[in-house]
Amino acid sequence: MPLSIYNSYSRTKELFKPITEGHVGMYVCGPTVSGESHLGHARPYISFDVVYRYLSHLGYKVRYVRNITDAGHFEEEGREAEDKVSKKALLEKLEPMELVQKYTNLFHWAMKQFNCIEPSIEPTATGHIVEQINMIEGIIAAGYAYEVNGSVYFDVKKYAASHDYGKLSGRVIDDLLETTRELDGQEEKRDRADFALWKAAPPEHIMRWKSPWGEGFPGWHIECSAMATKYLGARFDIHGGGMDLQFPHHESEIAQSTICNHQPPVNYWMHNNMITINGRKMGKSYNNVIKLTELFSGNHPLLTQAYHPMTIRFFILQSHYRSTLDFSNEALQASEKALKRLWDSYENLKKLDLPADQAADDQELNGRIEKLLAELESFMDDDFSTPKVIANLFDMAPVINSIKDGLIPANAISGQTLANLKSSFTLYLEDIFGLQSPYQSDNSLLQGVMQLLIDIRKESRAKKDFATSDKIRNQLSALGILIKDEKDGNMSWSLS
């Protein structure tokens, strides 16, 4: 079954066909490392991590490029031009690159917590100043940019005359141009819709580079165009990012790259929707962000507890990437429990065993399982419908648990089906969804201690000394360690 992807550019699902057979070039807008990442930022990186993993599973060799924006951006016209990064650096009395390094490290740490695979290339904006300058020169040479007082702007009106500016973001160019006339005459830009490719740096600006137009720094949009072109070519397969980047960022990227490279840069535009909180987008300007470090530690007024990175990953995958997802403690707690139940079932599954040539005793059940398994790939092929995959896995969990508890005889399903179950659960949970055990990592010392306590408890129960057995269980429970009595007289434990 072929993969189809919802293309923001055409606003329809399209069959995915890579430019180069067997290969996929994917660019995803990365973080601006002038501050800590929050929950909202986690969504694209987790969503596209799954896209990356799934494309790889399909056999594609994927080059995944995700940038680090470490140059900061100037504020919009009408206000003093200032570099976000250097401004904060001054306040914190840090070297700009020191600050950038700190938040880059923190970002990488968070990605590791989420078990996101590192991109193939993670280019930085500051490391590609030359490429950006070259690209700007190309745009000027083509006649689509102009220089004013050491700054360079893209001529949107001229571009729009012969190109479809606004198509990606559903913008009407005339509306964009119309607002121009309301502006005061002090603008350097010819038109309000124009955007900066290069900004002259005021004297106090710390980050600055020499350019043909004087000392300055690159505009925001040009870095992605320059780096994507360098590593993925003039035209590549997939460009991803948050919906809020559609305009002006991605729209501008299309314009710049199209002029410079004489063709539209991207075949499939993918945009993830926002994470909301009380129905509102989580964002700095709304003052409602929960940083990832706060989420992991529970240290935030809106949080009633800490959340495991895998809980958050699962929470995000339980909804479709193009839907808004509302944060709440209740929703996250529901995800936490759900993930644990599914993971427990997966652990149970791994312990089941049947001869490979075992025939199925219950054809109906066996057929149902096979059908649920077969659907998994078609769900993913349908624009990465992770919630449906999860729903099917949950449909199989009771069967697995019942076999494990002996409520359903193991040979109800065939050896082949059991093997398929095992490989599918591993494939989807671990390889494609990138999930890991939601329990705290066990260490061997604790393992040994727990085995001792379990042995003692088993002995006391054998002697009907329930006072002792209950004491062990209750005291451990108070410490956050749960002991479960299994049907066969064994005990298992987990950290709550």
Place this chain on the structure above:
RNA sequence: GGUCCUUUGGCCGAGUGGCUAGGCAAAGCUCUGCAAAAGCUUCUACAGCGGUUCGAGUCCGCUAGGGACCUCCA
């Protein structure tokens, strides 16, 4: 103001016009020394109004609520 999206059971959240999404919570039962876990069962919703259709949560229109983008923003 412009453009666009959205409104699903107690909560979260899938839904390609025709059959039970799924999860969490709740209730009952089974299992169990007790508990937890697990299993089984129950809870059948689609903002309102009108229209298209043999048939609509799913298409169209209107009304109401919510939101996003238009400025940095995942």
